[in-house]
Amino acid sequence: MFNYIIIGAGLAGSVIAERIASSLNKEILLIEQRSNTGGNCYDYSDNNGIIIHKYGPHLFHTDSKEVFEYLSNFTEWRVYHHKVMAFVDGKKIPIPFNLNSLRLAFPETIAKRIESKLLKEFNYGDKIPVLELRKSLDTDLKALSNFVYEKIFLNYTIKQWGRKPEEIDSSVTARVPLCITREDGYFTDKYQAVPLEGYSKMFEQMLHNSKMKILLKTHHSKLIKIDLKNKKIYFDGNEFKGRLIYTGMIDELFDYRFGKLPYRSLEFKLETLNKEYFQEVAVVNYPNDYEFTRITEFKHIHPVDVKKTTIAKEYSLDYRKGRIPSYPLFDKSGQETYCKYLESSKDFKNLILLGRLAEYRYYDMDDIAKRALEVFEERIK
Numbered sequence: 001m002f003n004y005i006i007i008g009a010g011l012a013g014s015v016i017a018e019r020i021a022s023s024l025n026k027e028i029l030l031i032e033q034r035s036n037t038g039g040n041c042y043d044y045s046d047n048n049g050i051i052i053h054k055y056g057p058h059l060f061h062t063d064s065k066e067v068f069e070y071l072s073n074f075t076e077w078r079v080y081h082h083k084v085m086a087f088v089d090g091k092k093i094p095i096p097f098n099l100n101s102l103r104l105a106f107p108e109t110i111a112k113r114i115e116s117k118l119l120k121e122f123n124y125g126d127k128i129p130v131l132e133l134r135k136s137l138d139t140d141l142k143a144l145s146n147f148v149y150e151k152i153f154l155n156y157t158i159k160q161w162g163r164k165p166e167e168i169d170s171s172v173t174a175r176v177p178l179c180i181t182r183e184d185g186y187f188t189d190k191y192q193a194v195p196l197e198g199y200s201k202m203f204e205q206m207l208h209n210s211k212m213k214i215l216l217k218t219h220h221s222k223l224i225k226i227d228l229k230n231k232k233i234y235f236d237g238n239e240f241k242g243r244l245i246y247t248g249m250i251d252e253l254f255d256y257r258f259g260k261l262p263y264r265s266l267e268f269k270l271e272t273l274n275k276e277y278f279q280e281v282a283v284v285n286y287p288n289d290y291e292f293t294r295i296t297e298f299k300h301i302h303p304v305d306v307k308k309t310t311i312a313k314e315y316s317l318d319y320r321k322g323r324i325p326s327y328p329l330f331d332k333s334g335q336e337t338y339c340k341y342l343e344s345s346k347d348f349k350n351l352i353l354l355g356r357l358a359e360y361r362y363y364d365m366d367d368i369a370k371r372a373l374e375v376f377e378e379r380i381k
Contacts, residue, residue, distance in 0.1 A: 010039020062366030
């Protein structure tokens, strides 16, 4: 009955489902264990008309014209340039740490001296990973790197990942650089925006196709069985000879045969406050104070003329059953275990792994949309 079965209706699964249904006119079954499509991008309006990102702030940014134009088929956009601050030593400073942050964090004379040395050693606009800057032999630059590392980077990383920066993959730590610039924007991409009516409306448009059957609140294990011995996939008790596209946890798909992979999960505690705004920007990080990692104020992302505001305090936790796996934990042991699952998956010729959890790597939203479009062109179309 179905040519394709797709597990997971997040961004990866939804993009590739839309492409198959619209371009190939094939029958698709989309299985999602949550009660909504959109995965972690899911949002909704609260009682005050404020759009809430249920699983944390999702800010779309990309340099890819192809990805932006593709998603523009399903939404209009609100231009939004994201800014983030960190609460350090009783004051809020812009992050990524830049030349403006330097002036706020250090006495004026010292800040000027350090800025002069930075501009002499690096080009304006450069982004230097904090762990790289720590290798500097210059006393002032060493002091700066230690300040950024210890005050902004170290404890936030420990709270976010449950590991010290040295214990996780360098590609993760490189995402938080020191920027030689006076621009406070968090991103530098050409396209920066959020869907005008929210992500959920965008997914509604994307998945509105008669060729798709969508099963919500359904775990894939109720319908899909992986026969490891005979290298076959079964759907509802019968061998499935179509294509299975899987976007969930790869260890779960293979019944944890090589052990459980480590993931991180997030918890959000919402508060509605009787004031127009709570903080200066959408997101303020708390590297050293409190148990939560950051506070998001959603009215900055989707402005609405109401006298109240809603904030979310975000906590990072190890994944366990009953929680949402937000992203893989990139340590050496996890990578080695994942490689075993990846090799095992190659025995199934009609299986495609796609997305953060299935490919066990970090993707931004634009990256996963691009990846899904590439997989469609290269392996399906």
